Amino acid sequence: MATPVTVVRNCAWAVTRADGEVSHGYRQAIDIAFAGNTICHVGPGFTGQADTVIDGRRLLAMPGLVNVHCHSGDEPIAKGLFEDVGTAALWGNALYEFSALIDSDADAKDACQTVMLADLMRSGVTSCLDIAGVHPHWLSLAVQSGMRTWLAPGFREAAWRMEGSHRLDYDWNAARGRERYQEALRFVDEARAHPSGRIGGVVAPSQIETCSEALLQEAADAARARGARITIHGAQTMAEHEELLRRTGETAPQMMERLGLLGPDLIIGHCIFLDHHGWTRQRTRDDLARLARSGTTVAHCPVTFARSGMTLQTLGGYRRAGVNVGLGTDSYPFNMLEEMREALICSRVTAGSVFDLDTGTLFDVATTGGAKALGRNDIGRIAVGAKADLVLVDLDEPTMQPVHDPLRNLVHCAAERAVRDVFVDGRPVVRDRRVTTLDVEGAVRQLQDAQKRACRVAEQADPQLRPLAALAPLSLRLNP
Ligand SMILES: [Zn+2]
Numbered sequence: 001m002a003t004p005v006t007v008v009r010n011c012a013w014a015v016t017r018a019d020g021e022v023s024h025g026y027r028q029a030i031d032i033a034f035a036g037n038t039i040c041h042v043g044p045g046f047t048g049q050a051d052t053v054i055d056g057r058r059l060l061a062m063p064g065l066v067n068v069h070c071h072s073g074d075e076p077i078a079k080g081l082f083e084d085v086g087t088a089a090l091w092g093n094a095l096y097e098f099s100a101l102i103d104s105d106a107d108a109k110d111a112c113q114t115v116m117l118a119d120l121m122r123s124g125v126t127s128c129l130d131i132a133g134v135h136p137h138w139l140s141l142a143v144q145s146g147m148r149t150w151l152a153p154g155f156r157e158a159a160w161r162m163e164g165s166h167r168l169d170y171d172w173n174a175a176r177g178r179e180r181y182q183e184a185l186r187f188v189d190e191a192r193a194h195p196s197g198r199i200g201g202v203v204a205p206s207q208i209e210t211c212s213e214a215l216l217q218e219a220a221d222a223a224r225a226r227g228a229r230i231t232i233h234g235a236q237t238m239a240e241h242e243e244l245l246r247r248t249g250e251t252a253p254q255m256m257e258r259l260g261l262l263g264p265d266l267i268i269g270h271c272i273f274l275d276h277h278g279w280t281r282q283r284t285r286d287d288l289a290r291l292a293r294s295g296t297t298v299a300h301c302p303v304t305f306a307r308s309g310m311t312l313q314t315l316g317g318y319r320r321a322g323v324n325v326g327l328g329t330d331s332y333p334f335n336m337l338e339e340m341r342e343a344l345i346c347s348r349v350t351a352g353s354v355f356d357l358d359t360g361t362l363f364d365v366a367t368t369g370g371a372k373a374l375g376r377n378d379i380g381r382i383a384v385g386a387k388a389d390l391v392l393v394d395l396d397e398p399t400m401q402p403v404h405d406p407l408r409n410l411v412h413c414a415a416e417r418a419v420r421d422v423f424v425d426g427r428p429v430v431r432d433r434r435v436t437t438l439d440v441e442g443a444v445r446q447l448q449d450a451q452k453r454a455c456r457v458a459e460q461a462d463p464q465l466r467p468l469a470a471l472a473p474l475s476l477r478l479n480p
Contacts (some may be wrong), residue, residue, distance in 0.1 A: 001341060002388070003035045003036040003054075004035070004036065004051045004052070004303075004425065004426075005033060005034070005035045005040070005049060005050045006033065006034055006051065006052040006053075006054065006165075006388075006423075007031055007032070007033040007041070007048075007052070007053055007054070008030065008031065008032045008033075008054045008056040008059065008061055008111070008310070008392065009031050009032055009046070009053055009054065009055060009056055009256065010029055010055070010056050010057045011027075011028075011029070011031070011056035011057075011059055011060070011061045011470075012024070012028065012056065012060065012395055012403075013026060013027075013028055013060040013061070013395070013403075013406045014027045014028070014030055014032060014042075014056075014057060014059055014060070014061040014062070014382065015060070015062040015063060015363070015407065016030075016042055016381070016382045016383060017063075017368070017382065017383055017386070018383045018384070019040070019383060020156070021115075022172035023360065024063075024363060024364065024367070024368075024381065027042075027043075029044065029090075030042065030043050030044050031043065031044065031046035031334075032036070032056075032061050032262070032382060033046045033048065033050065033057075033388075033392070033463035034334060034388035034423075034426045035384075035426075036388075036425075036426050037197075037388050037425035037426040038385065038386070038426070039095070039383065039384055039385065039387070039388050039390075039425075040161040040384060040385050041384065042382060042383060042384055043354065045435050046199070047249065047379075049433060050241060051414060051468065053127030053185070054421075055248055056202050056392075058394065058395045058396050059393060059395060059420070060391045060392070060393040060395060060406040060407075060410070061382065061390055061391070061392055061393075061441075062124075062382070062390065062391050062392055062393065062407070063367050063379075063380050063381050063382050063386075063389065063391070064125065064126025064127065064128075064367075064379070064380070064389035064390055064391050064422065064424065065087075065123070065124045065125045065126065065127075065327075065336045065340075065366050065367060065370075065378060065380075065391070066125070066126070066127045066128075066326060066327075066366065066367055066368075066369075066370025066371050066373075066374070066380045067125045067127065067129065067328050067329055067336055067370065068124070068128075068129045068231075068267055068297070068326035068327065068328045068370045068373050068374065069129060069131065069231070069267070069270075069299035069301055069326075069328025069329070069330055070116060070120065070128055070129065070131070070328055070329045070330060070331075070334065071116075071130070071131055071132055071134055071330065071331060072112055072113040072116040072117070072130050072132050072201060073104060073109065073112060073113075073132035073135075074102055074103050074112065074324070074454070075112070075116070075138045075331040075332055075334075076104075076112040076115040076116055076331075076332060076447060077102065077104055077108060077112060077336070077447055077450050077451040077454055078102045078331060079192055079332050080096070080097060080431060080472075081102065081455075081471075081472040082094045082098040082099055082102075082197040082360050082471075082472055083307055084112060084473075084475060085097075085098050085471075085472070086098075086308055086392045087165055087166070088165075088311075089165065089166035090166075090168060090238065090239040091237065091238035091239065091307055091310075092308055092309055092310070093237045093238070093239060093310075094096055094308055095237060096160050096162055096168050096237075096239065096329045097162050097165060098471065098472075100160055101316060101457075101458035101461050101462055101471070102454050102455075102458055103454060103457065103458075104450055104454060105282070105450070105453055106135065106163065106175050106193075106272075106451075107446075107450070108136050108446065108450035108453070108454070109135040109137070109138070109193075110135075110141060110443070110449075111442075111443040111444075111446035111447060111450060112443075112447075112450070113130075113137075113138065113141050113142075114141060114145075114438050114439065114440060114442075114443035115334075115440065115443050115444060115447065116130075116308035116334050117141070117142070117147055117149075117438060118145075118435045118438055118440040118443070119146040119333065119334035119335060120147070120329065120334050120335075120336060121145070121147060121422050121429050121430050121435055122192075122244055122416050122422075122430055122433065122435065123334070123335045123336040123337045123338070123415065123416040123419060124336055124337060124391040124393075124416070124418060124422060125147070125336045125426075126147065126148055126389035126390070126391070126420050126422060126424045126429075127147070127148040127149070127150075127370065127371075127374070127379055127380075127389065128147060128148075128149055128150070129149075129150040129152055129202060129229075129231065129267070129299075129328070129374070130142070130150070130151055130152065130208075131152040131154050131202075131204050131231060131269075132151075132152075132153070132154065133153065133154060134153045134183060134184070134187050137229040138151060139187075139190065139194065139199065140150065140448045141438075142199060142254070143194065143196055143198070143199060144437060144438065145429065145437050145438055146198075146424050146425070146427055146429040146436075146437045147198070147311075147424055147429060148198045148199075148379065148389065148424055148425070149199055149200070149386075150199075150200035150201070150202050150229065150374060150395045151187070151188075151191045151199065151200070151201055151202070152201070152203070152231050152283045153183070153187045153188065153194055154184070154205075154206040155175070155177060155180035155181045155183070155184045155185040155204070155205060155206060155211075156177055156180070156205065156206040156207060156210035156211050156371070157172055157173060157174050157178070157210060157211055157212055157215060158170040158171060158172045158173070158209075158210040158211070158257060159171045159173070159175070160210070160219075160236045161463070162463055163463070164463075165464070168239050168243070169211065170209070170243075170359070171246065174212065175301050177211070177215065178215075181205075181215065181218075181219065184203070184204065185203070185222055187201065188201030188203055188226070188228055189201065189226070190204065192226070192228065198416065198422055198424070198425060200228075200229070200374070201228055202223075202228060202229045202231050202267075203219050203220075203222060203223035203226075203228055203229070203230050203231075204230070204231050204232065205219050205232050206231075206232070206233060206260065206461075207233040207234070207236070208233065208234040208235075208240065208244070209243050209244060209247075213259055214278050216232075216256075216259055216261060217259050217261070220259075220260065220261050220266075223265065224265065226391075228265075228376065229265050229266075229267060229341060229373075229374060230261070230265055230266045230267070231266070231267040231269060231271065231299070232261075232266070232267075232268060233253065233255065233268075233269040233270060234252035234253070234256065234268045234269065234270070234271055235252035235268070235270060235271045235272055235273045235274055236271075236272060237271060237273070237281070238273055238279055240252070240273070241273040241280055243271060248440045250276075251273075251274060251275050251280070251282065251287055252268070252271070252273075253268075253271075253274060253287040253291055253296075254275075254286075254287070254289045254290070255309070256268075256296075257290055257294070262290065262294035263294055263295060263296060263346050264294070264295035264296070264297075264324075265375065266294075266296045267296075267297045267298075267299050267326070267371075267373050268291075268296060268297070268299065269299045269301070269328070269450060270298075270299065270300070270301060270305065270329075270330075271291070271298040271299075271300075271312075272275045272305065272310060272311070272312050272313075274288065275288035276288060276313065276314060276339035281312070288317070288318060288321035288322075289321065291318075291321075291323045292321050292322035292323045295324065296311075296323070296324070297323075297324045297325065297369070297372070297373035298318060298323055298324070298326070299324055299325075299326055299327075299328045299373070300312060300315060300318075300327055300328065300343060300365070301327070301328040301329060301331075301339070302339065302343045303330070303333070303338065303339055304330040304331045306346055308340060308394050310349075311346045311350050312346070312350070313350055314346075314347045314356050314357070314358035315331065315344075315346070315347035315356075315357055315362075315365070316344055316347045316348075316351060316355075316357035316361070317351065317356070317359070319361060319365070322388070324372050324373060325365050325367055325369050325433075326365065326366075326369040326370035326372075326373040327339055327340065327343060327365050327366045327369065327370060329464065335416055336366065336416065337410065337411060337415035337416055337419075338415055338416075339366075340362055340363075340366050340411050341411050341412060341415070343357075343362060343365070344357055344359065344362050344411070357409065359405075359407055359408050359411055359412075360407075362411065362476070363407055363411075364468045367380035367381060368380045368381055384420075386427060387424075387425060388426035389423065389424050389425065390421055390422075390423050391419060391422050391423075392419075392420050392421040392422075392423075393406065393410055393414075393418045393419060393420065394418050394419075394420040395418075397414055397417055397418040397420075399413050399414035399417055399418060400413070400414045402417045419433065420432060420433060455468050455472075458471065459471070
């Protein structure tokens with residue numbers, strides 16, 4: 001059977017980046033064709049045979065977005081609980097005392113993953129790196145979704161434990177951590193061998209402070225021996241920063257440099273509290289240079305942290321320092337376009353300057369920044385020979401009007417409302433705003449009960465045995 005060919009004819013606007021071009025550029029009135037999973041024509045006048053013809057005259061064609069940090073495991077049911085709380089003694093972060101209490105049970109894993117993947121695809125994501133625990137359908141659902149997915153099974157030797165509402169302690173269990181590490185390696189090998197060609201596996205020590213130095217080094221060696229990527233949460237909270245200072249006197253990048261972890265195959269989740277950050281009060285200013293020199297990627301997820309009053313100082317500054325940055329959504333709303341908007345706003349507000357970051361650079365971060373992090377030159381851009389991972393944006397969507405610069409309209413105004421079709425590997429995964437590959441409605445119906453079950457467990461797991469009404473009070477008084 002001949003390879004099926006699709007052409008988007010006469011795209012009003014297209015974002016393209018050919019081999020050798022250093023950044024994306026706009027083109028107008030061109031055809032984009034792909035045969036099977038590969039783009040075969042970018043330019044005016046496609047003359048080949050096409051099985052499917054899409055009228056592009058009212059469309060923007062852009063590369064699919066690359067999300068380098070998200071969690072399908074529990075986050076879809078964490079919604080609406082802890083947005084207004086934090087631990088004052090831990091710099092306002094809600095992670096250890098609150099968010100960590102919410103775990104989905106085995107029955108909820110599939111629904112959580114389905115909802116995350118669907119929300120991401122509807123916001124134009126075609127590649128994602130999902131850090132979660134291994135569950136029976138994790139791999140098969142990722143395959144079924146059609147999304148290009150890197151699965152990163154987390155493992156750690158220490159669990160967080162809160163003492164009152166003020167102190168974070170660590171319960172170490174090295175034997176259990178080692179078991180999870182071996183299980184993770186087996187899963188990474190299985191994922192990387194999947195015949196779809198769309199599934200990757202990433203070695204993921206969960207957090208820099210919950211693994212021993214020996215395990216961190218061993219995990220990095222195991223990843224490098226396989227040619228796999230490594231991802232880890234590092235410099236994500238002030239509590240972690242203070243813990244590392246207490247243990248070694250180092251910041252997260254200093255420690256990772258000493259352990260030989262830094263490199264172009266490492267993706268550090270969040271990487272906010274570095275030696276230049278105003279909260280950390282360090283005397284050096286070397287961490288950004290350390291990351292840039294080593295080619296390490298930062299996975300920047302502004303929304304979750306901005307909700308807790310924290311932000312990178314600053315996305316524009318990291319880029320100017322030469323650090324490769326990719327964008328991630330971390331937790332809900334799993335909306336990459338909202339994440340992009342917030343990344344830009346946080347960068348400018350933190351810098352106190354409109355000049356800190358522009359929309360074109362931001363788009364680079366959300367596409368080629370992530371592709372580079374994953375070691376890929378054939379995703380995150382529209383070019384002949386690249387993978388057919390692309391997004392068609394409806395210029396007639398009212399929030400896209402009037403059009404002077406379609407990317408600005410999309411990021412600053414319309415977001416996912418204007419995302420009409422999404423292709424991964426040449427296959428439609430979103431068609432006319434609906435996910436075609438997953439039972440999204442069925443999964444959404446399961447979330448309410450799954451959240452109730454998780455909340456009951458959270459009440460029992462809370463060291464202070466607080467009822468849900470105390471852990472997560474409603475935002476308004478509930479009147480009779
Ligand atoms: Zn994370």
